[in-house]
Amino acid sequence: MNLHNTLTGRVEALAPEQPPEVRMYVCGPTVYGRAHIGNFRSFVATDLLRRALRYKGWRVKEVMNVTDVDDRIIQLAAKAGKDLRSFTAEHIRSFEEDRATLRMDPPELVPRATEHIPDMIGLVQRLIDRGHTYTADGSVYFKIATFPEYGRLSRLDVAGIRSGARVDTDKYDKEDARDFVLWKAKQDEPEWAQWDAPFGRGRPGWHLECSAMSMKYLGETFDLHCGGVDLIFPHHENEIAQSTCATGKAFVRHWMHVTHLLVDNETMSKSKGNFYTIPDLLERGHRPDAVRYLLSAAHYRKPLNFTWDGLHQAATSIDKVQGFARRLDEVDRDGPALAVVEEAVRMARDAFDRALDEDLNTPEALAAVHELVNEGNRLLAEGALTREGAARLRRQLESMDSVFAVLLPGEDRLSTEEQALLDARQEARRKREFQKADEHRKKLEEMGVILEDTPKGTRWRRKH
RNA sequence: GGCGGCGUAGCCAAGUGGUUAAGGCGGAGGUCUGCAAAACCUCUACUCUCCGGUUCAAGUCCGGACGCCGCCUCCA
Missing domain, CATH: 3.40.50.620 (HUPs)
Structure with a gap:
């Protein structure tokens, strides 16, 4: 290195x-x-x-x-x-x-x-x-x-x-x-x-x-x-x-x-009011993984400017990767992994390795992660992935995550109340009472839970 | 004053001599969907702060200007 x-x-x-x-x-x-x-x-x-x-x-x-x-x-x-x-x-x-x-x-x-x-x-x-x-x-x-x-x-x-x-x-x-x-x-x-x-x-x-x-x-x-x-x-x-x-x-x-972090293009100081601790960020509802991602997304020798917008961008970027990981787990088609999967993995891994080797170029390594996600999503959308292929992609993502530690979704559960709402919405949908279903979905969203309906059922994730 | 770094699209951010300037966010249109969301497809920098120079070739090297940042005794 x-x-x-x-x-x-x-x-x-x-x-x-x-x-x-x-x-x-x-x-x-x-x-x-x-x-x-x-x-x-x-x-x-x-x-x-x-x-x-x-x-x-x-x-x-x-x-x-x-x-x-x-x-x-x-x-x-x-x-x-x-x-x-x-x-x-x-x-x-x-x-x-x-x-x-x-x-x-x-x-x-x-x-x-x-x-x-x-x-x-x-x-x-x-x-x-x-x-x-x-x-x-x-x-x-x-x-x-x-x-x-x-x-x-x-x-x-x-x-x-x-x-x-x-x-x-x-x-x-x-x-x-x-x-x-x-x-x-x-x-x-x-x-x-x-x-x-x-x-x-x-x-x-x-x-x-x-x-x-x-x-x-x-x-x-x-x-x-x-x-x-x-x-x-x-x-x-x-x-x-x-x-x-x-x-x-x-x-x-x-x-x-x-190199030092800037906040809103200024040096941090208590008098400027741009002095933040980790608990400060969490209290404002920001996710720890987004903070880590943001801090990883610029090269360590370049100035990095911390902004709220940047933190939101980081959270959205992570959602894309984590969402991909989640969808990989839903693949249930049998058959061998495709050669294109192997090729995508190889390309992404090579780029990832090269980036880290060259002065810990984490932004470029993250670009390689996104390339893998993009190619994987494409295959997912085509329905071209088998269980084996999905597992291959998942393993590659896990390997990359051993460095970044933010690429995979964490364990999370719905509260009883949230689960009840979700169940009620499913029932309403089954009866094609869409207005009622939409009300439940809106309520859940207000509680920070986003629903995604798929042919195989409804999945949920937390809003940040 | 001395030393060092940075200036790339609306925003974030790679690239440091040579194919069409990565990737992310955002935006526009489309596919899918009960509606959404997510995902996918298409588009979104003829150009890299500016001015000179070197070179067959420069965002990339050199000189200068402008702007921003850091260090120069206890701050990561």
Whole structure:
């Protein structure tokens, strides 16, 4: 599989060091509040990637960290009168809930920063021993001057950082504006946000956890590191610096970064009122699979603009695919599968595979899904499908769905009331009392149930 | 100011040197249907923000303009 590598700026083969295993690390959530759909664009993109890798036959070992200690968390927890653990617990739970709602596979490991303080201390110690640090006001800083490669990932002119638009804070006494803190000396913060270390009581700097936990679980050099574009600088740049300097080895072979989501063509922010969480969308009656589809329907390195219209379009697109899957199950003709079925499957699968192989081109892969659906619908309309042929198409769709996770209809049932209405309508139709039948159908529609009459009976689906 | 990205039909969105510019949504007409819905068929960008250039050939490469977005110390 070819994937864009931020390190080189090119699309290149993702070549795991120990095939067939791909060891990937994803910068996970900072658990101080509910994640928003912008966050989930990144997470869905990395989920699509891990699913695509598995589809290709790789074994994936994914580590996604949970940042459960940082300035905002400490502040908000203290304000809420809670300690770190109980404050973050609820946000971790809501993140897991949203992750499941969006049908993301859980990573193999989800380590928390606060459970890896000793690992982080160890890492700082190694950096101290190797002479990459200095201490000021009790805090330990990474000295960027000791790492000539600094700035390679972000292609930032290191000198430019000094004269940049907002290098404000010298809260701490840094020798160089680019230096970053590894270990923050204790301030007037709650006891539960402090740990003892050989170099003094305090807490880890933000970048440290990702280096410590990724190397602990994936090895000092691993295959793939993913996150939102905003993390390129300084977060990932700093991770590279501290990891490389601590081990003397290359840190990560391949870096993948997901472009930010826009909402109504603007950056999301609470003040603009375009800041949405998954529960926000569900409350407005939107389906989770439509949200996932929308987030999958643009290439991960292109800007994606989230709009209500886009969400509706996504829902309609999904209905077409899911409706096809449902109708496949109704085929009951005997006989062998047609050669055209095999041909349609082969064409769609080839296009699908090519698309995923080329930098995770999910929009093009979805186009291949729709080609399969179109051809299948054509055969369905001609009555040309046998049970065997339908099963073949269904299997292909299932295979594609192992990546997208929205192509097949979910289990659903009518309520007793809905079922009663449906039965009453059927009875009315049998008696050719069409006006009455139409009333029942209208009522059901108002309840969100759409009916489709076919020669073989009436089927129903939920409106979104 | 520095660095990076984007600009393709009414909307969403692929395509990055060479057959008729994918796919989805929407729209128009038709088939089917008690009526619908779904599905199917036909149509819906002589053209890729604009202006130059390179080339036998450019949406695709180069230069410039305009517009939008992101990053430049803790935001996915």
